[in-house]
Amino acid sequence: MTTPSTLPQYVDELRRQFPALSRTNHDKPVAFFDGPAGTQVPRSVITAISDYLTKHNANCGAPFATSRETDGILDEARSAMADMLGAPDPDEIAFGPNMTTLTLALSRALGRTWQPGDEIIVSRLDHDANVTPWVLAACDAGATVRYIEVRPDDCTLDLDSFEAALSDRTRLVAVGYASNAVGTINPVAHVISRARSVGALTSIDAVHYAPHGLIDVAALGCDFLVCSAYKFFGPHIGIMWGRRELLESIRPYKLRPSPDDLPGRWMTGTQSHECIAGALAAVDYIADIGRRLQPAAAGRRDQLSAAFQEIVDHEQSLAQQLIAGLGQFDALRIWGITDTNRLHERVPTVSVTHARLKPREIASRLADQGVFTWAGNHYALPLTETLRLEPEGTLRIGMVHYNTADEVDRLLTALADIV
């Protein structure tokens, strides 16, 4: 069961900060249920990006004002991301084009420390960006890939298969924090501690979890964690956190003149400074929710923590409403956790299939009603293959804190006409 949240009373005020949320489509208001593919952005983020380009635009490291200001904005953004991820040291934060590119770079660098006989473990619940980069690196090194299987009944990780795969040959375990296809929150703390017990490194894909819950890399004890700001109300940019001693000791693929200290050695080429400014504003936007709703929270990390308490309560209540509503349609099957006593084990990302209609057809008929959902495999290809849902995949309905109970009602009414 869910705890009442105070956030719904403020949601209209929060929504007014997002220009896109007042958009119409064929004279109908748009209900955005496509957050898992990218969230909308508040005005403060748009302003931060345009302010950067208007006032501070420069490359890093030069002795003139705009360059110094750029260096300062990058430092501030790293501090904000360290607060967001619970990282002890802002120098452990590296920015890059997106999570996929950062993971390909990290996997290539780590892979050159592997050899035949070494093993890595990935999961069949993950987005492919946390699978194929590791598989390719293992293949180059002659290392073996093992899989954590998925339980089809509730789309959770099969931890017995994890135990069977884990051994003193395991060099790396890569697992997602939450599934972008079916919403499952994985028991990452447990997976990390089991991996550490055999001396393996861990890399966590927190892209899907980041807008839904507070991340604490120090408490988790992982070695690397990646996420993307465009999934938590920021612009299109990726973020990687790594443990200092590893980021310093592992050799990245980098250019000779580029810095060899942290974080520069992991940030190849010139970055999107305007998007880094936008990521900083996105973290501050979330912290501001905490500041308003729990004024006792002092400091950005505590404000983020307060914000996510409110966000979790609100999102669980939306998930409960949506799952109960979807359960009324006999021809729909919900993939993933549906038990209302287990809502804390999922984020409000819900995938369904229909007995006859293809996901894409339902998504496009919903779009005609101004209800934006997603259809396909969501790049969680190992999962849709395991569930035998290829090639059509699922209809994915994804919610974030700016979604409302009225929007869920609209979606269910529109679905009733279609299915």
Ligand SMILES: Cc1ncc(COP(=O)(O)O)c(C=O)c1O
């Ligand atoms: C869970 C998950 N991991 C990784 C990615 C890839 O992120 P990016 O687009 O930043 O490469 C996505 C994108 O949808 C995702 O949802």
